[in-house]
Amino acid sequence: MTTPTPLRLKDCPDWLYLLREFDVLYRHGSAGGSPAIRAHRKVVRDRLSAAMARNPEMIEREGMRKPVSAHLPRALDLGERAAMQGMARALREVKDALTWEYGYERISKSLAQKYAYCEILGPQGPVHCENLILGFVLFAPNTTYPQHSHKEIEESYISISGAWSENNAAVFAPGSLILNRPGDEHRITTGDHDPCLLAYAWAGPEARLSNPEMKLTRTRRASSEQG
Numbered sequence: 001m002t003t004p005t006p007l008r009l010k011d012c013p014d015w016l017y018l019l020r021e022f023d024v025l026y027r028h029g030s031a032g033g034s035p036a037i038r039a040h041r042k043v044v045r046d047r048l049s050a051a052m053a054r055n056p057e058m059i060e061r062e063g064m065r066k067p068v069s070a071h072l073p074r075a076l077d078l079g080e081r082a083a084m085q086g087m088a089r090a091l092r093e094v095k096d097a098l099t100w101e102y103g104y105e106r107i108s109k110s111l112a113q114k115y116a117y118c119e120i121l122g123p124q125g126p127v128h129c130e131n132l133i134l135g136f137v138l139f140a141p142n143t144t145y146p147q148h149s150h151k152e153i154e155e156s157y158i159s160i161s162g163a164w165s166e167n168n169a170a171v172f173a174p175g176s177l178i179l180n181r182p183g184d185e186h187r188i189t190t191g192d193h194d195p196c197l198l199a200y201a202w203a204g205p206e207a208r209l210s211n212p213e214m215k216l217t218r219t220r221r222a223s224s225e226q227g
């Protein structure tokens, strides 16, 4: 018996086209005049280009659903009608293979119904990369994602569909990019009627990306939501 040859990125056009959508966003979008955002965009696109040029192995994972997955069709419909339609269409092509997960050891019952994320590229795959994680986070309508921060990881969110707010500071529409630097505390709320789908990028040291130790901050609000 021969061992099957592992698939590589170029054998999987749906994943390749989805990564090209990320590449376009981080290459051609605006930094809005912010040096920090400009530097972050460059790190993401350089690491992504290097990963794509390596034609990495695909890590096979079973698709996984979470209760919030039931909101994905509506999120994709809305995404296909708005500024990020290329990304929404490319994501639809791989929707059954997505691995929706929570990332936290403990999560409240209400958050478990309304939140999950899936990775597209990173140390766990499906597209293997050690120094960058790309993925999507999905929220049901009317969700509060409690306060948290990320050690050594710089995070950007790009809005694909739905409306959301970070730290009650502004409301973001499809196409917006938000940067959270390492240690920046952030809390997300989503609109009342529609789900919210965000693409995200995490750049950081390899050891941290393979073990991000996701933890919600123990504010009074977060501890009342644990359970």
Ligand SMILES: [Fe+2]
Pocket: 148, 149, 150, 155, 180, 186
């Ligand atoms: Fe975050």
